[in-house]
Amino acid sequence: MRCSPSIVTDMIHVFTYGEHFYVYDTGSGALHECDERTARYLKGENIALSEEELSEIGALKREGLLSAPETSARPLKSSEIKALCLHVSHDCNFRCAYCFADEGAYHAAREVMSLDTAKAAIDFLLRESGKRKVLEVDFFGGEPLMNLGVVKETVYYAKERAAALGKKFLFTTTTNGLLLDDETVKFFNEEMENVVLSLDGRKEVHDAVRKTVNGKGSFDAVIGKIKKFVRSRGDKHYYVRGTFTAKNLDFSKDVLFLADEGFDSISMEPVVTDIPDLAIREEHLPVIEKEYERLCDEYIRREAEGRGFNFFHFNIDLEGGPCLQKKVSACGAGNEYFSVVPNGDIYPCHQFAGEAAWRMGSVFEGKIDPALRAKFAENSLFTRHKCGDCFAKFICSGGCAANNYHYAGDVNEPYPLTCAMMKKRIECGMHALAERRSRENSHKN
Amino acid sequence: MIKTIAKPAEKKVVGCGECRSTCQSACKTSCTVGNQSCERVTREQKIEEQK
Numbered sequence: 411m412r413c414s415p416s417i418v419t420d421m422i423h424v425f426t427y428g429e430h431f432y433v434y435d436t437g438s439g440a441l442h443e444c445d446e447r448t449a450r451y452l453k454g455e456n457i458a459l460s461e462e463e464l465s466e467i468g469a470l471k472r473e474g475l476l477s478a479p480e481t482s483a484r485p486l487k488s489s490e491i492k493a494l495c496l497h498v499s500h501d502c503n504f505r506c507a508y509c510f511a512d513e514g515a516y517h518a519a520r521e522v523m524s525l526d527t528a529k530a531a532i533d534f535l536l537r538e539s540g541k542r543k544v545l546e547v548d549f550f551g552g553e554p555l556m557n558l559g560v561v562k563e564t565v566y567y568a569k570e571r572a573a574a575l576g577k578k579f580l581f582t583t584t585t586n587g588l589l590l591d592d593e594t595v596k597f598f599n600e601e602m603e604n605v606v607l608s609l610d611g612r613k614e615v616h617d618a619v620r621k622t623v624n625g626k627g628s629f630d631a632v633i634g635k636i637k638k639f640v641r642s643r644g645d646k647h648y649y650v651r652g653t654f655t656a657k658n659l660d661f662s663k664d665v666l667f668l669a670d671e672g673f674d675s676i677s678m679e680p681v682v683t684d685i686p687d688l689a690i691r692e693e694h695l696p697v698i699e700k701e702y703e704r705l706c707d708e709y710i711r712r713e714a715e716g717r718g719f720n721f722f723h724f725n726i727d728l729e730g731g732p733c734l735q736k737k738v739s740a741c742g743a744g745n746e747y748f749s750v751v752p753n754g755d756i757y758p759c760h761q762f763a764g765e766a767a768w769r770m771g772s773v774f775e776g777k778i779d780p781a782l783r784a785k786f787a788e789n790s791l792f793t794r795h796k797c798g799d800c801f802a803k804f805i806c807s808g809g810c811a812a813n814n815y816h817y818a819g820d821v822n823e824p825y826p827l828t829c830a831m832m833k834k835r836i837e838c839g840m841h842a843l844a845e846r847r848s849r850e851n852s853h854k855n
Numbered sequence: 856m857i858k859t860i861a862k863p864a865e866k867k868v869v870g871c872g873e874c875r876s877t878c879q880s881a882c883k884t885s886c887t888v889g890n891q892s893c894e895r896v897t898r899e900q901k902i903e904e905q906k
Contacts, residue, residue, distance in 0.1 A: 445856045
């Protein structure tokens with residue numbers, strides 16, 4: 411596949427948020443706020459700026475913060491594996507209508523991973539991780555707590571093996587929360603770097619799609635357990651992660667509901683499905699964009715009042731974020747990150763799991779299909795040619811390979827609807843950042 | 856009028872590969888590389904703070 415980084419100059423994104431005018435300089439990654447006249451001038455309108463105004467623009471250009479040439483940074487090329495997603499349970503105690511994983515079964519027989527397979531996966535990761543010191547394992551499903559014994563034994567085995575090799579594991583579990591009990595909470599708080607808890611928001615929204623195997627809504631069964639767990643979490647990471655569908659396009663209410671319930675680390679994702687009454691469609695986009703603004707306004711208001719929360723997609727780190735090499739390197743699926751299913755087979759990531767064409771090997775074979783891996787290793791921002799003139803490309807890095815494939819049939823073909831939502835969230839995140847800076851400056855003065 | 860809100864901090868080391876695999880950061884569908892922190896910088900800051 412062709413890999414030809416294009417050097418583009420003068421790519422600036424001028425956008426408005428309410429009465430604010432912003433300029434994001436793609437080449438440098440700098441964000442500026444300006445007045446309407448400057449915004450219109452930078453958009454190419456015939457506006458006569460004063461000498462002082464032109465001088466400000468000239469100074470930013472000389473500093474490399476406006477109309478900066480794009481990076482010629484090359485993607486990170488490594489054969490070291492950083493992370494595995496262990497599908498310890500291809501079974502689930504929920505039957506969520508929108509589940510991309512076929513309600514946990516991944517279009518095959520329901521099964522759980524044996525400890526031998528999990529240990530083989532850990533051995534495989536340690537062997538293939540080269541000089542890398544910090545490795546990641548994500549326990550995933552289905553519902554991983556349906557195979558808690560294997561999760562625990564795998565953690566202990568991995569830590570012991572890593573210590574002997576001078577390496578360290580960071581563990582994450584994604585769970586629906588139904589099987590959280592005191593013992594599991596203690597184990598998670600001792601061993602899990604991060605825990606992702608699935609909760610969609612308001613009871614009626616959650617219950618409409620997230621049902622138990624008996625067909626009943628699961629909200630009442632999990633909300634207390636998840637709240638109790640989060641209260642016990644201290645300063646350790648967690649995310650309450652929801653999904654919104656066409657049925658709750660007013661999803662800002664769900665995010666704020668979660669915040670009102672006491673959760674301060676929240677993610678809310680658009681559903682990935684082709685089920686007609688749940689799927690997000692292009693005609694929903696104007697409503698969704700307004701909804702992100704509504705959420706952003708309240709997000710800022712609460713932050714200003716000292717009761718803010720972290721919303722994953724508005725938390726754009728323009729200052730301390732990744733280096734350019736990372737930003738052009740795509741997500742790493744199929745090259746530095748893989749999923750391992752219960753029988754030990756390896757796939758590029760969880761969203762490809764069970765699709766025969768994407769099987770890349772097995773932890774028992776100890777090797778990965780070199781042709782498929784090369785295809786994923788080559789993926790970068792520069793193989794996603796439609797991203798070339800997008801202002802957001804160094805922030806989203808070309809998006810999700812699996813989403814691209816499932817929507818457009820090509821891992822390098824971005825799905826326009828996903829892109830549009832991403833761009834709106836980024837603009838909201840930038841506005842929230844500007845408002846935060848403004849508050850900090852007024853406190854200083 | 857135009858004023859700078861944010862610009863990337865200069866990094867001593869780039870391309871070290873210490874960063875996490877993107878999809879593991881929080882959610883499992885639509886990731887945003889830009890809302891990750893640089894792992895190496897974060898780690899070095901923590902060490903500095905503890906001194």
